[in-house]
Amino acid sequence: MMTVTANSVFIDNQPVELNGEVNLLTLVRKVGVELPTFCYHSELSIYGACRMCVVEIEGRGIVAACSTPPTPGMRILTNSPRVQRVRRTVLELLLANHERECTTCEKNGNCKLQDLANRFGVRKIRFGERDMKLPIDDSSASIVRDPNKCILCGDCVRMCSEVQGIGILNFANRGSKVQVTPAFNKKMAEVECVNCGQCSAVCPTGALVVKSQVNQAWKALADPSKVVVAQVAPAVRVALGEEFGMEAGQIVTGKVVGALKRLGFDKVFDTCIAADLTIMEETTELIERLEKGIEGPLFTSCCPAWVKYAEHNGSNLLKNLSTCRSPQQMFGSLVKRYWAKELGKEPKDIYVISIMPCTAKKFEAARPEFTVDGVPDVDLVLTTQELSQMIRESGLDFAAVDPDSFDMPFGFTTGAGVIFGASGGVAEAALRAAYEMVTGEVLEQVNFESIRGFAGLKEATVNLNGKEVKVAVVHGLGNAKELLNKLNSGEAKYDFVEVMACPGGCISGAGQPQAVDMNTKKARARGIYHADKLSQLRKSQDNPVVAKFYEKWLQRPNSHEAHETLHTSYSTRARITGEDIELLNSDREHKVDLAVCLGTCCYTKGSYDTLQEFIRQAERNGIKEQLNLHATFCLEGCENSPSVRVNDQIYGGITAERVGTFIQEKVLPELERNKE
Amino acid sequence: MAEAKKVREDALAVPRRRFEKVNEIIARHGKSASALIPILQEVQEEYRYLPEEILTYVAMVMDLPPSTVYGVATFYVQFSLEPKGKYVIKICDGTACHVRGSDPVKEAIRKRVGLKNEKHTTDDLRFTVETVSCLGACGLAPVVMINDQIYGQMTPDAINVILDKILEEEGDVK
Ligand code: SF4
Ligand code: SF4
Ligand code: FES
Numbered sequence: 001m002m003t004v005t006a007n008s009v010f011i012d013n014q015p016v017e018l019n020g021e022v023n024l025l026t027l028v029r030k031v032g033v034e035l036p037t038f039c040y041h042s043e044l045s046i047y048g049a050c051r052m053c054v055v056e057i058e059g060r061g062i063v064a065a066c067s068t069p070p071t072p073g074m075r076i077l078t079n080s081p082r083v084q085r086v087r088r089t090v091l092e093l094l095l096a097n098h099e100r101e102c103t104t105c106e107k108n109g110n111c112k113l114q115d116l117a118n119r120f121g122v123r124k125i126r127f128g129e130r131d132m133k134l135p136i137d138d139s140s141a142s143i144v145r146d147p148n149k150c151i152l153c154g155d156c157v158r159m160c161s162e163v164q165g166i167g168i169l170n171f172a173n174r175g176s177k178v179q180v181t182p183a184f185n186k187k188m189a190e191v192e193c194v195n196c197g198q199c200s201a202v203c204p205t206g207a208l209v210v211k212s213q214v215n216q217a218w219k220a221l222a223d224p225s226k227v228v229v230a231q232v233a234p235a236v237r238v239a240l241g242e243e244f245g246m247e248a249g250q251i252v253t254g255k256v257v258g259a260l261k262r263l264g265f266d267k268v269f270d271t272c273i274a275a276d277l278t279i280m281e282e283t284t285e286l287i288e289r290l291e292k293g294i295e296g297p298l299f300t301s302c303c304p305a306w307v308k309y310a311e312h313n314g315s316n317l318l319k320n321l322s323t324c325r326s327p328q329q330m331f332g333s334l335v336k337r338y339w340a341k342e343l344g345k346e347p348k349d350i351y352v353i354s355i356m357p358c359t360a361k362k363f364e365a366a367r368p369e370f371t372v373d374g375v376p377d378v379d380l381v382l383t384t385q386e387l388s389q390m391i392r393e394s395g396l397d398f399a400a401v402d403p404d405s406f407d408m409p410f411g412f413t414t415g416a417g418v419i420f421g422a423s424g425g426v427a428e429a430a431l432r433a434a435y436e437m438v439t440g441e442v443l444e445q446v447n448f449e450s451i452r453g454f455a456g457l458k459e460a461t462v463n464l465n466g467k468e469v470k471v472a473v474v475h476g477l478g479n480a481k482e483l484l485n486k487l488n489s490g491e492a493k494y495d496f497v498e499v500m501a502c503p504g505g506c507i508s509g510a511g512q513p514q515a516v517d518m519n520t521k522k523a524r525a526r527g528i529y530h531a532d533k534l535s536q537l538r539k540s541q542d543n544p545v546v547a548k549f550y551e552k553w554l555q556r557p558n559s560h561e562a563h564e565t566l567h568t569s570y571s572t573r574a575r576i577t578g579e580d581i582e583l584l585n586s587d588r589e590h591k592v593d594l595a596v597c598l599g600t601c602c603y604t605k606g607s608y609d610t611l612q613e614f615i616r617q618a619e620r621n622g623i624k625e626q627l628n629l630h631a632t633f634c635l636e637g638c639e640n641s642p643s644v645r646v647n648d649q650i651y652g653g654i655t656a657e658r659v660g661t662f663i664q665e666k667v668l669p670e671l672e673r674n675k676e
Numbered sequence: 677m678a679e680a681k682k683v684r685e686d687a688l689a690v691p692r693r694r695f696e697k698v699n700e701i702i703a704r705h706g707k708s709a710s711a712l713i714p715i716l717q718e719v720q721e722e723y724r725y726l727p728e729e730i731l732t733y734v735a736m737v738m739d740l741p742p743s744t745v746y747g748v749a750t751f752y753v754q755f756s757l758e759p760k761g762k763y764v765i766k767i768c769d770g771t772a773c774h775v776r777g778s779d780p781v782k783e784a785i786r787k788r789v790g791l792k793n794e795k796h797t798t799d800d801l802r803f804t805v806e807t808v809s810c811l812g813a814c815g816l817a818p819v820v821m822i823n824d825q826i827y828g829q830m831t832p833d834a835i836n837v838i839l840d841k842i843l844e845e846e847g848d849v850k
Contacts, residue, residue: 167741172750183735183742184728184757191742576742581729583692600736608699615692631695633732 009074024065024076025053033078036087036116038094038204039153040066042517043503044162050153051090052116056080091117096127098205099148105206106144110514112204113151134179139189141366142211142359143200150180150207156199163503165478166309168193180207183576190577192312194477196305196501197359197510210359210511214386214393217353220379221264226351227343229267230260231331231410234275234421235357235506236384238527242513242520243388244398249523251531254403256355259391261404269410271354272417274327274334275429277549278302279416279540281566282324282426283433284557286496290467297472297487297494300426302326304364305501309477311573314601314638317484323567327420328354328361329370330566331410332377337565338553339409347375354381357421357509360501369568383511409545415446415532416540422528423475423505424451424458427498431462431471432539438464446538452529454504454522457483459494470494476503574599574634583615584629590674591626592667595645596654599634607642609656617663626671646670697722698730699737707738712748716755725756753808761797761804763842765789766821770810773818777831781818782807784832788839802846 004015011031021027023046028035038050048067055065058075062082070076077083095117102108130148137145154171157180161167168191172181182191200208220228237253246252260268286298301307301322310317325333332354336347343350354361358381364370365378382390391398405411416432419425428448435443451458451473458473472494474480480499486492502508507524508515515521532538540546554562580595596602596611611631618624637643640652646666654662701718705711715734720726726749735742749755767773767782782805786792789803797804813819816828820835827838 161741167743170741170743170747172743172747174751174753181743183732183746575736576732578732579729581691581695581727581733583695585691598733598736603736612696629692631733633729633736 007072009070009072009076011076012078013075018070018072021070024055024063024068024070027070028055028065028076028078035065035078036119037066038112038116038151039155041155041158041202044155044158044202047154047158050094050151052087054083054086054090056083062086088120088122091120091122092125092127094151095122095125097130098151099130099133099146105149106209106212107206111206137187138211139187140193140195140211141189141363142195142197143188143193144209144211145188146207146209147179147181148207149205151205152178152180153204154180155202155204156180156208159198159202163476163478164194164196164198164501165476165481166192166194169199184578186577192309192573192575194305194308194312194501195360195363196477198502200359201510201514210383210385211362212386212389213362213380213382214389216380217382217386217390220351220353223351225349227266227345227349228264228351228353229269229335230265230353230355231269231271231274231328231378232256232260232355232406233271233328233357233506234418234425234528234531235509235512235524236355236387237531238421238507238524239357239512240384240388241398243385244391246399247523248515248520249525249527249530251527253531254405255398255401256387257406258401258404259396259398260355260387262396262401263390263394265353267407268404269331269335270406270413270417271327271331272413272420273410273543273545274331275302275417275420275426276414276540276543276546277330277334277566278324278327278420279426279429279433280546280550280557281330281562282322283430283437283540285322285324286430286434287437288558290464290469290495296320297497298322300496300498302420302426303360303500303502303506304358305360306477306480306499307570308360308363308573309480309501311570312575313484314572316488318570318572318639321570323563323569325370325566325568326361326364327417328356328381329364329377329568332365332370333565334549334553335410336372336375336377347372351380352376352378354378355384355387356381357384357506357512358502359383359510361511383509385511385513388513409548412543412545413535414540414543415535415538417543418531418535419528421506422452422525423500423503424448424453424473424498425505425528426500427451427460427471427473427496429540430496430498431460433541434464434469435462436539436541443539451498453525454518469496471496471498473498475500475505477501572601572634572636572638574636576633578633580630580632582630583611584618584624584627586626586628588626590671591628592623592670592674593628593630593645593647594667595630595632595635597633597635597637597641597643597645598631599638599641601638602635602641602643605641606655610642610644610654610659613656613659614663617659621663621668623663623667623671627667694722695730698733702734702737709738709740709744712738712740712745713752716745716749720755723759725759727759728757731757759797759801761802763802763822764804764806766806766808766811768809768811768813768817768819768821769807770814770817772814773810776817778807778818780832781820781830781835784835785820785839788836 007018008015035053037053039047046067048064053065054062056077134147156169168182238249241250241252242248257268299321332352340347340350362381365381370377416429432446451460456479460471462469474483504521508521635643637650644651644654705715731745735745769778811819818830820827820830
């Protein structure tokens with residue numbers, strides 16, 4: 001029994017020594033009492049709104065444990081009759097306002113609300129049912145939002161704004177009409193959501209779920225005319241086991257392959273080999289830039305959520321974004337372009353299913369750039385969770401599945417390809433390659449410890465033939481945003497920057513089994529680095545199969561052929577859909593539509609002055625009444641801002657000084673033409 | 677002729693002047709998040725409501741997520757995301773007014789200005805009719821407020837007289 005000191009509190013009459021705990025919740029959990037919560041997440045700020053974590057303090061009554069600091073001498077009851085009563089009422093109220101179609105809900109069996117209702121034996125709800133039925137939003141490629149199931153805990157709101165720095169979702173309205181929604185009640189596909197899925201990963205209910213495509217997978221597997229091939233991303237192999245009672249971080253590569261074969265996949269391949277290929281291409285790109293002395297860091301492009309973020313946030317970034325496709329897309333491209341031929345098949349006869357930790361990969365696979373003659377390079381993306389769903393459906397006992405090995409040729413990888421699964425992995429793999437490519441010497445010590453782990457910003461400096469090359473690694477788009485600000489202000493300078501949208505990298509992807517805490521994520525990262533350590537080969541440039549690919553298909557890194565197959569291009573995207581702002585409205589028969597972009601890039605480049613100048617000059621030229629002048633939010637021409645649109649034609653670089661000539665050269669002739 | 681030209685010129689200039697005003701308002705309040713509410717108040721005075729595209733613009737200039745601006749704009753009753761009429765008629769439905777018959781007064785107003793179903797604003801943007809919880813003039817119950825003017829002890833007949841007068845001023849003799 002513990003002794004009582006001046007620094008003790010009493011939890012259910014047991015003395016407990018305080019040790020710097022900031023709130024009662026962590027303290028109570030430390031002594032082995034699992035207080036229920038909805039709105040508490042160790043990675044997010046404390047909100048204290050769900051009232052699920054209540055405890056009773058003698059002399060003070062009921063308080064929310066997550067937002068109450070402990071003070072010495074406090075007497076805390078975690079399961080008193082009052083606590084029980086309040087908890088039950090809170091649960092019943094939440095359930096009364098929640099659509100209760102548990103059996104058909106995507107979160108069934110994985111839902112915190114259901115779980116707690118069950119744990120506290122709620123069998124009857126004393127309050128009426130909700131009478132509103134709001135529309136479900138399935139516009140996004142990755143996430144389905146059902147506001148009828150939202151319990152307003154705000155977890156998604158804080159995840160998207162605090163960790164991702166974006167703020168797509170927020171509370172709107174007041175009183176009984178409160179909702180968590182994107183701006184103006186728009187659909188997820190109409191705003192700058194990057195499909196990272198982190199909001200759905202923290203949502204305790206079925207209000208935000210990953211779009212399931214399991215049925216499409218079954219359909220393809222049952223289609224005899226298709227050769228169905230799987231590619232498995234690195235992070236899957238250290239997490240899938242969790243769904244079947246194994247420890248986090250346990251490497252289950254063999255079992256994943258075995259299970260996929262038994263589900264009926266014709267071939268099972270490893271995305272890691274495409275990661276090795278990515279390193280060959282990206283490192284070559286990096287070295288070229290260093291040699292040419294191109295300004296600004298090269299940003300990695302493996303993470304589709306980050307790529308979309310960059311597209312929404314502008315031009316400066318895009319020209320520094322590596323043109324390499326992600327490993328998923330490199331794989332798809334190789335399979336459909338070359339491997340199909342070797343098999344004597346058409347691309348459409350091969351059906352590529354990726355098994356990914358990631359929800360944004362669904363969006364990436366659907367990007368039009370990655371579809372050739374109507375055939376997508378990657379036909380379908382399933383998350384780790386969706387795969388576990390298929391395994392369960394099939395009745396396979398995962399623990400008992402015989403391990404199998406990946407098929408060739410896309411089955412041989414190096415440790416460098418595997419560490420892509422954790423934040424810092426891409427940069428580390430690139431450094432392993434860059435060193436040898438530039439110096440021509442063998443790199444003995446391949447571990448770059450300083451860019452591993454969970455710190456928000458990680459750095460490394462490597463000496464390449466006398467040049468100090470500076471590398472930064474960030475994960476979580478909020479961290480990326482901070483770094484971008486520093487790069488823009490000149491406060492920071494790097495040559496190479498790795499960005500992963502999910503905190504911790506792909507191991508924490510929103511498609512992974514729900515990770516309750518940091519320890520799970522850390523264990524997965526350890527699993528990844530362990531797999532690397534066990535690999536015979538640890539550098540992408542040593543992968544003999546990759547070398548074969550170059551010999552057979554691609555010539556050499558960054559060759560014309562490699563560019564066609566493995567690289568891509570980007571274009572800027574509007575941040576939100578919506579109407580233009582009307583400034584002048586002409587009712588003349590002969591008129592010109594003129595729109596000046598006031599989107600973020602253009603605005604920061606002075607497009608407001610451009611706009612004012614247009615009005616002034618239009619007056620001077622006497623054409624004001626013939627102008628339909630609008631301010632618009634993004635003409636998606638941010639590379640060359642400020643952008644202006646005349647009828648359907650977009651022009652870039654129209655600063656206020658250029659307006660006069662622009663009117664003479666483009667607007668007046670257009671008006672003349674209209675008259676003819 | 678000259679008259680018509682002027683009217684047209686004014687019409688052309690109004691949206692532009694308003695938009696210039698938005699910039700001026702933001703510049704005056706600064707771009708810190710705490711300035712958002714006063715900015716929205718003034719923008720609403722300018723436009724009589726908060727148009728979506730203007731809110732998007734405000735969010736962009738202030739470097740806030742549009743969802744935050746939308747959240748604030750929908751939280752306070754004083755803000756409206758829908759255009760309001762030239763005459764905003766508020767009918768108090770606090771306890772005192774309700775007991776003294778604010779409902780029939782409301783119905784009379786809605787009928788006179790031609791509002792049906794769930795609508796609050798007439799299609800010609802002339803009238804907006806709303807109920808509010810308490811105008812703080814319970815002694816005069818039931819109370820109706822038209823723009824800034826308070827009318828006490830209203831009855832359906834009394835309000836019709838007032839509305840007739842407004843409609844007449846608007847050149848709508850029915
Ligand atoms: S998917 Fe990511 S970007 Fe989109 S709303 Fe959720 S957290 Fe925000
Ligand atoms: S959508 Fe989910 S995470 Fe967001 S507030 Fe609602 S219940 Fe909470
Ligand atoms: S967890 Fe404490 S109030 Fe929600």
